[in-house]
Amino acid sequence: xxxxxxxxxxxxxxxxxxxxxxxxxxxxxxxxxRAVAGKLLFFQFVPSAFKFLNHPAAGAAxxxxxxxxxxxxxxxxxxxxxxxGIFQDLVSRxxxxxxxxxxxxxxxxxxxxxxxxxxxxxxxxxxxxxxxFSGSGLLLNLLDPxxxxxxxxxxxxxxxxxxxxxxxxxxxxxxxxxTLYRVQWPVFxxxxxxxxxxxxxxxxxxxxxxxxxYCNTLCPVGTLLxxxxxxxxxxxxxxxxxxxSCGRCQQVCKAGCIDVKTKSVDVSRCVSCFNxxxxxxxQAMVFRSDFQSSFQPNDQSNHESDRQTRxxxxxxxxxxxxxxxxxxxxxxxAASRAHAASESLPVQAKPTTIPENKTNPLSPxxxxxxxxxxxxxxxxxxxxxxxxxxxxxxxxxxxxxxxxMQPRMDFNAGHCxxxxxxxxxxxxxxxxxxxxxxxxxxxxxxxAKFIKENCVVYTDNTNCGxxxxxxxxxxxxxxxxxxxxxxxLVIPEVDETICVGCGGCEHACPTKPFRAIYVDGxxxxxxxxxxxxxxxxxxxxEDFPF
Numbered sequence: 001x002x003x004x005x006x007x008x009x010x011x012x013x014x015x016x017x018x019x020x021x022x023x024x025x026x027x028x029x030x031x032x033x034r035a036v037a038g039k040l041l042f043f044q045f046v047p048s049a050f051k052f053l054n055h056p057a058a059g060a061a062x063x064x065x066x067x068x069x070x071x072x073x074x075x076x077x078x079x080x081x082x083x084x085g086i087f088q089d090l091v092s093r094x095x096x097x098x099x100x101x102x103x104x105x106x107x108x109x110x111x112x113x114x115x116x117x118x119x120x121x122x123x124x125x126x127x128x129x130x131x132x133f134s135g136s137g138l139l140l141n142l143l144d145p146x147x148x149x150x151x152x153x154x155x156x157x158x159x160x161x162x163x164x165x166x167x168x169x170x171x172x173x174x175x176x177x178x179t180l181y182r183v184q185w186p187v188f189x190x191x192x193x194x195x196x197x198x199x200x201x202x203x204x205x206x207x208x209x210x211x212x213x214y215c216n217t218l219c220p221v222g223t224l225l226x227x228x229x230x231x232x233x234x235x236x237x238x239x240x241x242x243x244x245s246c247g248r249c250q251q252v253c254k255a256g257c258i259d260v261k262t263k264s265v266d267v268s269r270c271v272s273c274f275n276x277x278x279x280x281x282x283q284a285m286v287f288r289s290d291f292q293s294s295f296q297p298n299d300q301s302n303h304e305s306d307r308q309t310r311x312x313x314x315x316x317x318x319x320x321x322x323x324x325x326x327x328x329x330x331x332x333x334a335a336s337r338a339h340a341a342s343e344s345l346p347v348q349a350k351p352t353t354i355p356e357n358k359t360n361p362l363s364p365x366x367x368x369x370x371x372x373x374x375x376x377x378x379x380x381x382x383x384x385x386x387x388x389x390x391x392x393x394x395x396x397x398x399x400x401x402x403x404x405m406q407p408r409m410d411f412n413a414g415h416c417x418x419x420x421x422x423x424x425x426x427x428x429x430x431x432x433x434x435x436x437x438x439x440x441x442x443x444x445x446x447x448a449k450f451i452k453e454n455c456v457v458y459t460d461n462t463n464c465g466x467x468x469x470x471x472x473x474x475x476x477x478x479x480x481x482x483x484x485x486x487x488x489l490v491i492p493e494v495d496e497t498i499c500v501g502c503g504g505c506e507h508a509c510p511t512k513p514f515r516a517i518y519v520d521g522x523x524x525x526x527x528x529x530x531x532x533x534x535x536x537x538x539x540x541x542e543d544f545p546f
Contacts (some may be wrong), residue, residue, distance in 0.1 A: 003287055006274040013080040014089075017043075021083045025153035025385045026161050028183045034386070034426060041428040043081050044146040045221050050376045051430030067228060074229040074236070078215055078222055078271040079254075084145035085215055085222075085271065087152075088207040089254065095208040114210065114256035116266055117217050125223040136402035141379045143220055146428070148199050150380035151405070155196040155394075158385055159186060184390055187413045192381070192394035192405050211254040216269045226268035234289050236270055236277070238263045243284035249276035352454040352514040360521035361398040362409035362501065365416065365443045366424035366432040369524040374403040377431035383407055383423035389414040391503065392423060409445065411503035411519060416445075418472035418502060441473075444528040446501030446521040448476055448494045455516035457481060457491045467492050467505035467517045473531040475499035476517065492517060497529045 020037035027033050041062075042048060048062035066077045078085045128139045141147055162183050169180045206213040215222040229235075238249075240263050250258045252275040257266040276285045360370065364383065367373035384392045384407050391414040392407040399406055409416060424435040435443065448467075456464050461483050467476045475498045481491035492505075494517075501519045509515045 003274075003277045003283075003285075006287065007278045010076075010080050010272070010274055014086045016040075017081050018083050018086045021149075022153065025150060025382065026158055027385075028158070028162055028165060030388075038426060043077070044428055045077065045082075045225075046140065046144045046378055047146060047380065047428035047430075050378065051428070054372075054376055055430050055433070066225070070225050070228045071231060072233050074232045074234070074267060074270060074272040075222070075225050076272045077225060078212070079273045082145050082221070084149040084203075085212070087149060088203060088212060088214065089273075091204050092207040092211055092254065112256065113250060113253075113259045113261075114213075116257075116269060121217050121223045121226075124218055125220045128220040135375065137375060137378070138402045138404060140220065141377075141405065142195070143218055144378050144380075145215075145219055145221055147378040147380040148203075150382055150385075151192060151196045152200050154186075154381035154385045155189070155193045156200065162186070186384070186390060187393040187410065189394040189396075189405075191396050195405060211256060212269075212271055213256075215271060216255055216257075222271075229270065229272075230268050232267070234287060235267050236265050236272070236274075236285060236287050238265060239284045239286050242282050244282055246281065248279045248281065249285050252276060252279045349460050352451075352459075352511045352516070354451050354453050355514050356451070356518040357449070358518065358520050360446075360523050361395065362446050362503075362519065362521035363399075363525075364392060364407065364409060364423050364432050365421075365440050365445055365525070366427075366435045367525070368433065370399065370521070371523070373431050374399045374406060376429050377403075377406045378429050379405040379407075380428065381405075381407065383427055383432060386422050386426050388420060388422060389417050391416050409503060409521075411506040415470070415503040415507040416501075418500075418504075441500065442527050442530065444500050444522060444526040446499075446503075446519040447496045448499050448501065448505050448517055448519050450476075450492050450494050450517050451514070452491070452516075454511050454514055455491060456511060457489055458483075461485065461487060461489070463489055464510070465490065465492075466508040466510060470504035470508040472502060472504060473498045473500060473528070475528075475531070476505045498531045500528050 017040055020033060020040055023031075023033045024037035043062040043066060045063045045066050048066075052061050052063065066081070069076055079089075080086075124143070128143065131137070131139045162185060165180060166182050169182050172178070172180045203214045212222075216226065238258075243260075243263050245260050245263070247260050250260050254273050254275065255266075255269045255271050257269040258264075258276060259266075274287070277287060279285075363370050363373045367377075379394070381394060384394060391409050391411065393410040393413055394405045395403065395408040397404060398408050418441060419437055421435050421437055421440050424432045424440065427433075448471075452458050456462055465478050468474070468478050471477075475495045476492050477495070478490035479493045481489045483489055501522070503519050505517045506515055506519050509517050
């Protein structure tokens, strides 16, 4: 393979990862992209690492594959697999093409060699690892590239797609096209929307002005892989004997890691985009192993020897830092794991006065327990986008500060479909374990609690039964009730042994501002008993029953 084919190959691989990932978050029509895109999530570094550390038997060792690729070819992950990195390239390319025709000086300033900012990037990495070691994944959740990209798609682009779809649906119907249909609006989450906007603005500005600056300063994954890339077998280097210092490689370098003056490449910041290989007119940019010999003029041999000596000393120090950082990350994640271990309804005559006593939030079925869930979830919001009933919404402080933006079940928005297992089968980090339909139907995430004094049967002396009608297990059922006036009515009763906490009763309850029935979360999920099946009555008469 010639070196000029490396860039087209990288672009093809990047599109193969980027487009399905985007469709996975923006698929409001459920076109079946999950089966394909879900396989590609195997290679997303942080979710894969979390899933492997908590479920090694699941075989989710994608982050190990990424590390091995990095140790051979450098930071290919950042340029061809990471969707956030590819998104930065698209933004940079879009605005650089405009600047190319308007202001060449600004464009050349954007692509010149920049200092490594080592203090900043290693400080961010160590702070992230220390917080993980203390049991908090907040900083990692905010800076993880896959999760950041997922929040941008879920909170900003997905609502835009829904808006365009709902706007075009009546127009399509008017022309006789009935393939489009209205899609339910997602829940508006101010904190997640604000974080997504801030991330998009900050990273977008960095991309336009300085290329991959975010990847080489704030991204902990980029810094960690940058340390690994220093030991890669194959690196991008400059053949000093062939280089004329024309600067074309420097102009197309996304990371600003090529220094034409010293004819050197900072491999820790190089994202292996291979742009320089295609741009160099003298083939001075080479992609080869350090063990390969290359022609060096005699008058430059001493300079090259000194440079290699310095690199050898730096390699020893960097190898030690890399091992320490990788060990700290592993211990931090392990400590985090150990720390975790529409119908017509009656409306009440006056507002309810007794508030619901919710002691615990509700985590999705398959999350096992809240402590484990909050320690593994990276708040990528993929489950929020995929949830068909929109019952999963980003939290604020329901799970504490470290669990900010992690999805919770909100029964004001909807209820958990009894037969649905979408979130458990799509979670890339393993925070929500895969469940079969039968397992999901027995998983008790919470228990329904009934407040008699809030119920319209008690306050307004009228029958309702909305909660019982929407209960899939009939844990909420109606029993005879005699009001003060002696009128025979029916009122809800809860069988907690078969309740799964799906929230159908709470979502259907018409009382406001406080519900007459609500679901209180289980800190640790339990197994509900199997609902009792009623035997059908058989007519023993000889006559035809109807």
